[in-house]
Amino acid sequence: MEKIKVALIGFGGIARFHNAAYKTLSAKGVPVELVAVCDRNMEQFTKEIAINFGGGDSTIPAGARTYTDVDEMITHEDFDMADICLPSFLHKEYTVKLLSAGKHVLCEKPMALSYEDAEEMMRMAKKNDRRLMIGLDLHFTPEYLFLGDAIRSEEFGRLEYIHLWRNSMYPNWGAGDHFSNRKKSGGLVIDMHVHDVDIIRHFLGEPTSFDVLTYDNIPYCQTVTTLLYYPTLAVKIDSCWDKAHLTPFDAGYDAKFERAAVRCDGNKLTVIPYEREPYSPALTAVDGYAEEIAYMMELILEPTKKNEANPPEGTLATVRLMSEIQELGDKKAATMKA
Ligand SMILES: NC(=O)c1ccc[n+]([C@@H]2O[C@H](COP(=O)([O-])OP(=O)(O)OC[C@H]3O[C@@H](n4cnc5c(N)ncnc54)[C@H](O)[C@@H]3O)[C@@H](O)[C@H]2O)c1
Structure with a gap:
């Protein structure tokens, strides 16, 4: 079978995990090949970079060509899919460029920094009849699929309440410190809080209402707590970026169902039935990025397959909700400071 040729664009922190995933998938016989890597800064091709949850794989495969300019790569390289790992303020511009060049696009989260930009990305995918998916890896992570x-x-029984959390060091590895600039990264709310809000919106649909409390004191710390209300349950989501660069990455959830609690601490999942002994369900450990890319390969190979795991229409709805959360958080923070 012909392999799907991929160009990875932006070779910074998260790209190292995508790079590792392509190697894993090739070794497993998935028909995918990383043929080119582009970063405007050549030093990134050889640098070791560790992000909040590790270092990934910094070695570009021997057969892949490197470029420092995306347009030059589009002109000289033959590839089917662009994997965009650029800073968030560039997602819309480059997604539109690559879709217009006839490429399928997997773009890292957040989809875009505004609803209008995200809508344009969707429009261009339709117009060019190409696949577009956003890298929201919780959609492919076993502990969250279990939930x-x-x-x-x-x-x-019915879910009655759930608390999700995601705490990290401030992302200080970003090229040019783009994470400190809300116009470039969206800040904590748009950049990292999006993971949990999005997965809950995917499972439960649009909330009836929400409330939010933010504290933004970058570079020292940023925190956000969002409450999503549904007719019969409430969701609490906490996220934090902490300037202490050794703050361990920590994410999980505590879900209260009618007959059991389900708790996820990192990779440790425990079901605590209300009238029986706790147990840990047997889940196969997988690389969420590799699963995400493998799913994108299926979507490309089967043009009529519906994207039910992580539909871009859902991500678009998440972009709207995140903007509303950001807006209300800012408004309330300003009132409290006054
Ligand atoms: N899914 C996740 O868990 C996760 C984790 C971290 C980051 N991310 C997302 O991935 C994206 C990238 O984040 P990162 O941490 O890798 O940032 P980063 O700064 O480490 O990497 C971005 C790279 O893009 C390059 N670049 C910038 N402008 C360019 C251009 N015009 N052409 C070519 N290369 C260019 C930079 O030199 C840098 O190497 C962000 O949107 C971020 O939110 C996702």
């Missing part, structure tokens, strides 16, 4: 299944199947 989604439990909510849908009501195996433990």
Whole structure:
């Protein structure tokens, strides 16, 4: 079978995890090949970079060509899909450019920094009849898939309350410190809080209402707590960026169902039935990025396959909700400071 040729654009922190995923997938026989890597700064091709949850793989595969200019790469390289790992303020511009050049696009989260930009990305994918998916890896992470299944199947009864959290060091590895600039990264709310809000919106749909509390004192710390209300349950989501660069990355959830609690601490999942002994469901450990890319390969190979795992229409709705959360958070923070 012919391999799907991929060009990775932006070879910074998260690209190292995508790079590792392509190697994993090739080794497993998935028909995908990383043929080119582009970064405007050549030093990135050889640098070791560690992000909040590790270092990934910094070695570009021997057969892949390197470029410092995306247009030059489009002119000289033959590839089917662009994997965009650029700073967030560039997502819309480069997604539109690559879709217009006839490439399928997997773009890292957040989709875009405004709803209008995200809508344009969707329009261009339709116009050029190309696949577009946003890298929201919780959609492919077993512990969160377990939660989604439990909510849908009501195996433990109805979900009544859930608390999700995601705490990290401030992302100081970003090229040119783009994470410190809200116009470039969206700040904590748009950049990292999006993971948990998005996965909950995917499982439960649009909330009836929400409330938010933010504290933004970058470079020392940023925190946000969002409450999403649904007719019969409430969701609390906490995220934090902490200037202490050794703050360990920590994400998980605590879900209260009618007949059991389900707790996820990193990779440790425990079901605590209300009238039986706790147990840990057997989940196969997988690389969420590799799963995400493998799914994108399926979508490209099967043009009529519906993207049910991580539909871009859903991500677009998340962009709207995140903007509203950001707006209300800012308004309330300004009132409290006054
Ligand atoms: N899914 C996740 O868990 C996760 C984790 C971290 C980051 N991200 C997202 O990935 C994106 C990149 O983040 P990062 O941490 O890798 O940042 P980074 O700064 O480490 O990497 C970005 C890279 O893009 C390059 N670049 C910038 N402008 C360019 C251009 N015009 N042409 C070519 N290269 C250019 C930079 O030199 C840099 O190497 C962000 O949108 C971020 O939110 C996702």
